[in-house]
Amino acid sequence: MYKTIDIALQGGGSHGAFTWGVLERLLEVPNLIIEGVCGTSAGAMNATMLAYGMHIGGKRGAIEMLEKFWRKASDAQSKSFLKPSWLDKLYGGGRTDYSPSFAFLDFYTNYLSPYNFNPLDINPLKDLLLELVDFEALRKTEVIKLFVCATNVRTARAKVFTKNEISADAVMASACLPHLFKAVEIDGEAYWDGGFMGNPPIFPLIDDTETEDILLIQINPINIPNIPKSAGEIRDRINTISFNASLMHEMRRIKFVQRLLELGLNTEGKLRDLHIHCIYPESEMNNLGAASKLNAEWSFLQKLRQLGRKKAEEWLATSYDKLGEESTCDIRGLFL
Numbered sequence: 001m002y003k004t005i006d007i008a009l010q011g012g013g014s015h016g017a018f019t020w021g022v023l024e025r026l027l028e029v030p031n032l033i034i035e036g037v038c039g040t041s042a043g044a045m046n047a048t049m050l051a052y053g054m055h056i057g058g059k060r061g062a063i064e065m066l067e068k069f070w071r072k073a074s075d076a077q078s079k080s081f082l083k084p085s086w087l088d089k090l091y092g093g094g095r096t097d098y099s100p101s102f103a104f105l106d107f108y109t110n111y112l113s114p115y116n117f118n119p120l121d122i123n124p125l126k127d128l129l130l131e132l133v134d135f136e137a138l139r140k141t142e143v144i145k146l147f148v149c150a151t152n153v154r155t156a157r158a159k160v161f162t163k164n165e166i167s168a169d170a171v172m173a174s175a176c177l178p179h180l181f182k183a184v185e186i187d188g189e190a191y192w193d194g195g196f197m198g199n200p201p202i203f204p205l206i207d208d209t210e211t212e213d214i215l216l217i218q219i220n221p222i223n224i225p226n227i228p229k230s231a232g233e234i235r236d237r238i239n240t241i242s243f244n245a246s247l248m249h250e251m252r253r254i255k256f257v258q259r260l261l262e263l264g265l266n267t268e269g270k271l272r273d274l275h276i277h278c279i280y281p282e283s284e285m286n287n288l289g290a291a292s293k294l295n296a297e298w299s300f301l302q303k304l305r306q307l308g309r310k311k312a313e314e315w316l317a318t319s320y321d322k323l324g325e326e327s328t329c330d331i332r333g334l335f336l
Contacts, residue, residue: 003323004033005213005277006205011041011175011195011243012219013293015285017301019046019217020066021308022279027059029316036145036209038160038201040194043217044148044174045069045125048166052133055141069132070301076124077296114181121182125175129168139164147204149194150174153183158197158246160204195243202250206272213323218280220244222334225286236290251276251335258331275322278329279315281307 007026009019023046026032034054039047046066053065114121138146146163150173161170173184173191183190194200205214220240228237254274260266261273284307292300319328 002031002033003213003320004035004211005215005323006036006038006209006211007034007047008200008202008205008214008216009037009039009043009046010199010217010219010247011039011043011193013042014296014301015219015288015293015304016042016046017070017304018219018281018285018308018311019043020070020301021305021310022217022312023050023066023308024063024305025309025312025316027063029320032320034144035211036147036205038147038149038204039174040149040198040200041175042219043200044171044194045073045129047146047148048129048133048138048171051141051144051146051163052138054143055138065132069128070305071298072128072132073125074296074298074301076128077294114179118181123172123181126168126172129171133168135167139166145209147201147208148174149198149201150176150184150191151194151196151198153178153190153192156197158194158201159189159191160198160201162204162208196246198246198250199243201246202254206274212273213275213277215277215279216247216329218278218282219285221282221286222248223282232290239290248335251331255331255336274327275324276327276329276331277315277319277323278334279311280334281311 007023009016019042026034027050034050037047037050039045049065049069050062053062055061057064141163146166148161148166148170150159150161150170151157152159159173161167161174167186169184169186173186174194176182176184176192178192183192185191199220200216202214202216205211220243222240222244224237224240228234254276257271258273261271315328322328
C-alpha cells in the first residue's frame with residue numbers, strides 16, 4: 001500500500017544536515033510518495049536538492065544529490081570567510097557548539113553590515129547551487145511540487161517561490177542572513193532569510209497539494225531546559241523564538257480548524273482535515289549552540305546526518321502505519 005506525504009523543512013544552517021539524514025531514510029522507503037516539499041533557508045537547500053535529484057534520477061537521484069550538496073558545502077566553507085579558524089582549535093576545545101571565531105564574527109557584525117565588510121557579496125553557496133542544479137529543468141519538472149520561502153524586506157511579508165519561479169537567487173534569498181549577506185534582489189524586491197516569516201510555512205502545502213498528511217522536520221528548539229543568562233545565550237534564544245513564531249501561529253490555526261471540523265462546523269465545505277506529523281530532536285538540538293549552525297566540518301555534518309536517520313527510523317516504526325488515518329504530532333502539547 002502506498003502512502004503519500006508532504007514535507008515541511010525548517011532552516012537552521014548546518015543543522016540542516018539532520019534534515020538530510022531524515023530525508024535520506026524516508027527516500028529509502030519504497031512505498032512512500034512525496035507529493036510536495038516546502039523549505040526555508042537550509043530547508044530550502046534540502047528541498048531543492050530533493051526535488052532536482054528526483055527529477056533527474058528518482059529517489060536514488062535525490063539521495064545522491066543531497067549527499068553531493070552537503071559534501072560540497074563542507075568543502076566550500078573551508079575556503080570561505082566562515083571557515084573555522086585557529087582560534088577555534090586553540091580555545092574551542094574540540095566542541096562543536098562553541099567557536100571563538102563565531103563569537104568574534106557575531107560581535108563584528110553588530111557594528112558593520114555586509115554592505116561594508118562583504119561589498120562583493122561573496123557567497124560560495126550560490127556557485128554551488130548553479131553547479132549542481134539546472135534550474136530551468138527544475139522549473140519544468142512534474143515529479144514533485146516545490147516551495148521555497150523568503151522574507152520581503154520592504155513589506156515584511158512571506159514570499160513563497162513556487163516551482164515555476166524557482167531559481168538560484170530564490171533559494172539564496174531564502175537563506176540570506178542579513179548580518180552576513182546583502183539582501184537578494186529579485187524582480188525589484190529585496191529578500192532576507194525566510195525564517196523571519198515562515199520557518200517553514202505550511203500554507204503552500206495546504207493550498208496547493210492534495211495530500212492530507214504533512215510531516216514537519218524541525219531543528220529549532222521550542223522548549224529549552226534553562227533560562228539563558230549570558231549575552232550569547234540570550235541572543236541565541238531570541239533567534240530561536242523569532243524563527244519559530246510563524247510556525248507556531250500556523251499550527252495554532254491548524255488546530256483551530258481541526259476543532260471546527262470536530263464540531264461539524266465546516267463553512268461551505270472549504271475546510272480540510274489534516275494529519276500533522278513531526279520529527280523533532282529537541283533534546284539533541286538543545287545541546288548545540290548557535291555557533292554550531294556555521295560548523296560545516298564533514299565529521300559534524302555526518303553526526304547530524306546519522307541522528308536524522310535514527311529519528312526517521314523511530315518515526316517510521318511508530319507513525320508510518322498511521323499515515324492517512326490520524327495525526328501523530330501533539331499540536332496542543334508542542335505548539336499551544
